[in-house]
Every structure is written in structure tokens, then in C-alpha cells.
Amino acid sequence: MRRKSTATVLLTGASGQIGSQLCSLLRAGGHEVLAVDVHPNAQEKIELCDIGRTDHVGRLFESAAIRTVIHLAAVLPTAFRADPLAAAEVNLTGTLLLLRAAVTHGVAxxxxxxxxxxxxxxxxxxALSERDLTAPDEPYGAAKRAVELVGESLASATGFGFAALRIARVVGPGARSTASGWRSQIFENSVSTGGHPIAIPFAPSAQLSLTHVDEVARMLLLLAEAADLPRRIYNSPAELWETQRLAELVQRVRNIAVRMGEEDGGPTCNGTLFTQDFGFRLRGLADYLSGSR
Structure with a gap:
């Protein structure tokens, strides 16, 4: 069951890989969307907003009757490590500023x-589930966990409608991070990549939790529209891929050479609770790769 609402959905990070897909999905569903990003795009109706600035955030809530916030704006891990203080201003300070404004203005x-x-x-x-202990070992993950804890506390104390989606490794078109360009390149062809091999940094035997950007957009939309939230925090459903198997599929269906590295794949994701609570069916990565030819 979905909540009926004619009020505005505020979407931050709307120019990003996930944000751009979600923005299209929201508008296609008839939602009034206030889409914002530090990289505005007039053609896509994405307005300028720096969530670290009090005046920018205040102006958002003055300009529209915002009922729902979907907050994706963040400095990504590589950039976070390069300038941790500036990144913390966005991922921590900016997010807390946005949370405070949402509570003040009665966001549902x-x-x-x-x-x-x-x-x-x-x-x-x-594969790790929501029942496993969190153990962030770098600032990006720690900032994400800190926001989760604040949101959970707000929900417990005031009934605030906070929900978090722990997103697995995202692949699909629109990845802006040059450090993870392979996530989009595997959907391109040899002409668009200039004939150069795709460099996937993980060892052939590494296990990767992967989900397509369109699937993540659908998950976030479900959390925004659900009448009730059985839980406050969910892992995203994802597929488990061995790097070698992924490389072989890409080479076969995209006709692009793939070069693998030596990194391990990090933690893997168990999204069973989300699947059960929302009846979610994940479209497989092989379908997306085959369909993008």
C-alpha cells in the first residue's frame, strides 16, 4: 500500500548516478519533484543546492511543501579520503542540517x-544482514553509520519517518567517479571505450555484491512510498558475482576486453529482509547487460 500525497518530494544528489534515475522514476510516477544538486542542470530541472549551507537548505523548505525527502547527496569514498574535512561538512554536517530542517517542517x-x-x-x-554488527573502518562508512544512528534515535524519540537503505556496489550508466569507471563501462561497447580494455580492480576470485542503478532507484521509491516501514534500516538486495564470471559475461555480450586486478570485493550483502517486506523482485545484471547491446 502506498501513501497518497500531492506534496513535493525533495531529492538531493539528483545529478548523480542513482539520483538521475530516481528523478526520472519519480516524475514518471506523477510526483512533484524538487531535484537539487551542487551540479545543477536546467534542462533536467535540477536546481543548485549545497546542503552544507544553511541558507540553501532553508530556501528549499520555504519554496515548497515538502512531504518526503530522499537524500542521496554525498561525497564519495575516493574524494572523501582526498579531503576528509570538506567531505565531512557535506556527509555529516550537511546531512544533519537537512535532517533538522525536515523535522522542523514536519516531513513525513x-x-x-x-x-x-x-x-x-x-x-x-x-553475506551480511542487518542483524550483523557494523564496523566501519574509514570515514565515509563511519559518516553513513553516524547518520543512521541519529535517524534511528529521532524515529524512536519522535516517530520521525526515517529509513535508510544500505546500498551495495552499483553498476549501470551514469557513474561519474573516475575511480570506478568500470561500473558504467561494462554497459558500453568497444567503440565508446575507444577499444581499450575495461579495468575491473578486483581479483578474479573476488566476490562482488552488485545491483543495477535502476533497481536501486526502485528500492528507494518503495521506501519513500510505503505506507508503513517494518524496519528503519535495510540492506539493498543484490546479486553475488565472482569477478571472473562477470568479466567473461562482459567480454561475451559487450565484445570488450576486461582486465582484472588484485583487490578483494569487500563485504557482501544479504538483502533478504527488504525482499520479504516489500515483495521486491530483483532484475538480474545479466538481463541488463544483454539488453544494453
């Missing part, structure tokens, strides 16, 4: 784009 649902990074960066012997 606040959906936070969290990350599997809350479990740390080491390989896990089994």
Missing part, C-alpha cells in the same frame, strides 16, 4: 542513501 518520510561501507571494507565469509 526521510529516506537516506546509506552504504554497505558501514560494515567495513574487509571481505566477509558470508
Amino acid at each position: 518520510r526521510f529516506v537516506f542513501g546509506s552504504s554497505m561501507s558501514v560494515y567495513g571494507s574487509s571481505h566477509s565469509a558470508r
